[in-house]
Amino acid sequence: MRKSSASGIVFNCVNVIIMLAIVVATVYPFLYILSYSFSTASRMTGGLMLFPEGFNLDSYRIALGNPAIVRSAVVSAERTILGPLVMIFITSMAAYCITRDEMIGVRYVRRFFVFTMYFSSGLIPSYMLVKNLGMIGSFWVYIIPSAVNVFSMILIKTYIESVPKSMEEAAIVDGANDFKLYWQVIFPVCTPVIAAVVLFSAVEQWNSFVDTQIYNTMYPKLYTLQYVLYQTLSGASSLSQVKSQAITGTQSFVSPQTLKMAITIITVIPIMFVYPFLQKHFTKGLLIGSVKG
Incomplete structure (x- = not known):
């Protein structure tokens, strides 16, 4: 009993230490960025x-x-709202169709969708298709x-x-x-998995910037x-545009680094407020999907 109890205490202590280390490694970078964004550049000591x-x-x-940041935030909000709605409307109906075993060729349709998860057309054919x-x-x-998102469909x-x-x-029987x-x-009974899929799609839409870089880099209004954050962090012209909006008539305590941190926080906070409202359904939807998957 003593050995078992002692080993259990050691295990619990080690487990707590490891979990605390993971929490610190996860939370501290965000706390550092948040603190940096509110700091005065002239008083920064490093470390x-x-x-x-x-x-x-x-x-x-x-x-x-900065009008560019406000405009880009509106574009991101629009795609974050509209994108998941369109995706869930089309993807969910496709998911329902491939559950109908009586549908002719349903097995081949399922394999076709799964095939696209492992093999993509590539960037050039995709660009040519979008252009055409x-x-x-x-x-x-x-x-x-x-x-259409095959993972969400499954x-x-x-x-x-x-x-x-x-x-x-x-x-x-009622004639439906x-x-x-x-x-x-x-x-209506698929609310948990719908919530999980919508959250996945919303986060992906909000965080996406590669499609802008590929298709709309010549259209600033889009x-x-x-x-914009990507341009700022890479030292592009948007940073100088933002800096030019500095408050006139007062002494500014802003450096390019604190400005980058502030924009980073602005991009992170909105999506953080979405998750708590969907957490219950999100967890349930993922667990059920994993059991049957």
């Missing part, structure tokens, strides 16, 4: 930082006062290519297969067709917030 060095909001005033569809320089280039398909068949049979059966019976 570890837990609290701002001379609190000031000049970085945020300059960043939020006339979506270069268009907001829809952020929405249409991501309207998650939803797995969840639908766990729904009791008696619900479908009862709806069919396939469309009515899905939207009024199946879709820049996303993450792309």
Whole structure:
């Protein structure tokens, strides 16, 4: 008993130390960026930082006062809202269709979708397709290519297969067709997996900047917030544009580094407020999908 108890205490202590180390390694970088963004550049001493060095909001005033950042934030918000809605509408219906074993050729359709998860067409064919569809320089280039997500489709398909068949049979007896059966019976009970998929899509849409770099780099009005952040962190011209918005008539305590940190915080905070509202459904949806997967 003593050996067992002693080994259990040692295990718990080691486990707590490891978990604390993981928490510190995860939380501290964000805390450092947050503190740095509120610090006064002239009072920065370097090294570890837990609290701002001379609190000031000049970085945020300059960043939020720049029309390019405000415009890009609107573009990111629009694609983060519209993208997941379009994706869940199309992907969920496709997931429902491939659960119908009575559909002709459904096995080949499933294999076709799975095949696209492992083999993509590549950048050049994708660019040529988008160009031929006339979506270069268009907001829809952020929405249409991501309207079908095979990974999300498989998650939803797995969840639908766990729904009791008696619900479908009862709806069919009442005269429901396939469309009515899905939207009024199946879709409402798929809330957990729908929430998980929507959160995945929203985070992906909010954080995306590569599509802007590939398709809309010549159209500043379609820049996303993450792309502006990318330009700022890489020392592009947007940083000088933002710096030119410095508060006139007062002494500025902003350096390029504090400005970068402020823009980073601005891009992170909105998506952080979304997760708590979907956490319950998000966890449940992932667990059910993993059990049946």
